[in-house]
Amino acid sequence: MIDHSRDLASLYEATDRLIDAVSSWDNAALAQPSRLPGWTRGHVLAHVSRNADALVNVLRGLPMYKDAETRDADIERGADRPLDAQLADLRETADRFRAVAEEPADWSRTVELRNGVTDSAARVPFRRWVEVALHHVDLGAGYELEDLPEEFVDREIDFLADRWSGLASVPRTLLRAPDGRTWTTGGDSGDVTVTGPAADLLGWLAGRRDGAALTTEGGPLPHLPAL
Known part of the structure; x- marks a missing residue:
């Protein structure tokens, strides 16, 4: 049985771990290539932030993204921001997700993700944990799959x-x-x-x-x- 509260606690720990790691960087580190083809570390962090807002939409019963083109453009636009802007975005979007996730809600309800895919709301905290944890690995900054x-x-x-x-x-x-x-x-x-x-x-x-x-x-x- 899925325990969304437990998954939320694990997500918060993973988010803090990611932000703590990125906080030690400088602007030059953000421009370095990530392990994802064609993406810098800045692209990865912009995606993590935009995904938080997208999953807020999911929990609120709204479309996850306006469309694929807007999603991609938002990531590209956010990729070259300096470290302080990236960190502020990571923190603010994580806080927004946490605020919505902690509202009283029916976690057994069905929600819609991308491309018409549906799932139980109770699975959303784990899906967000996956985004944060795997993309932390994608940064190529010393956190590996073996550390998960x-x-x-x-x-x-x-x-x-x-x-x-x-x-x-x-x-x-x-x-x-x-x-x-x-x-x-x-x-x-x-x-x-x-x-x-x-x-x-x-x-x-x-x-x-x-x-x-x-x-x-x-x-x-x-x-x-x-x-």
Whole structure:
């Protein structure tokens, strides 16, 4: 069962960790490339801020973004701001999300995300935690997938494995961690087993790692669609 209150507490810790890390930077650090192709660290931080506002919209029953073009333009416009402006935006948008998330609400209600995707409101705090935590890793500033809490890694692998389940372009795949934890994904044909540390499994599923640290049986490492 999803505990949105617990996820909110974990989100707040992750947000503070991100802001504390960025606070030690200077403007030059923001201009450095992130691990996301074509994005500087400034792009990543602008996206994290805009995502907070987008999820405020979701919780309020509004469209997540006006449209894809506006979303992309807002990130591009915010990417080159100096450090003090980026930090202020991170703090202010995090505070706005927190204020809305702590209002009395029916957390069992259905909300609409991007592209018509719907989900339970109770899942929104975890989805925001994912945005903050994975993009912290994307900054390439010393916080790695191995630093993420085990619960977070397991749940995000669950989510991503489910995302590719039933997809005919991905062979039926068993994901196996060294400690015996397993997940399944892919379509109905083929039998590939992918084994490796949970952090590497997550990195591969999330498009953050190329899978070089993983071993396979029954076929090559499957190609996954872009997220």
